[in-house]
């Protein structure tokens with residue numbers, strides 16, 4: 461997985477992770493309003509007329525011009541089905557025994573209020589748990605099971621979501637996102 465560029469809207473809200481080729485298109489066509497961070501330099505072909513090699517500097521963070529209306533399309537942060545974001549939010553820590561779950565096969569999504577009891581499949585009702593801790597809790601609330609939650613589940617804000625979903629995040633991008641997290645976040 462290669463370098464990714466963090467694209468923001470003009471107000472500085474994360475819009476999308478872009479691959480470097482897509483980001484270079486925005487840079488080359490003048491669609492970047494402002495930018496932050498170190499450059500990735502893309503080298504292109506050699507110009508026949510003077511032998512110069514084309515190059516394009518693509519910053520780590522770019523804010524897209526004419527993006528004022530994009531915020532209207534931002535929906536709630538998806539929890540997803542594959543648990544990747546959930547386990548990252550919870551740092552692979554079991555909410556019931558407090559151990560870090562190193563074996564991926566032991567990691568499960570536990571519904572704090574069980575689904576059979578009307579608990580919803582939403583960020584604020586799910587935690588990371590060992591398969592065994594999840595089974596032992598069964599169809600009970602943490603109180604009924606005598607297993608109090610060791611941390612509080614929460615819905616990530618858009619900045620945290622980009623940290624959870626990003627791959628190979630570079631320092632300039634992490635610094636930008638981390639500076640805008642609420643204090644309850646565990647992302648950094």
Ligand SMILES: [Zn+2]
Nearest residue numbers: 554557590593
């Ligand atoms: Zn556990």
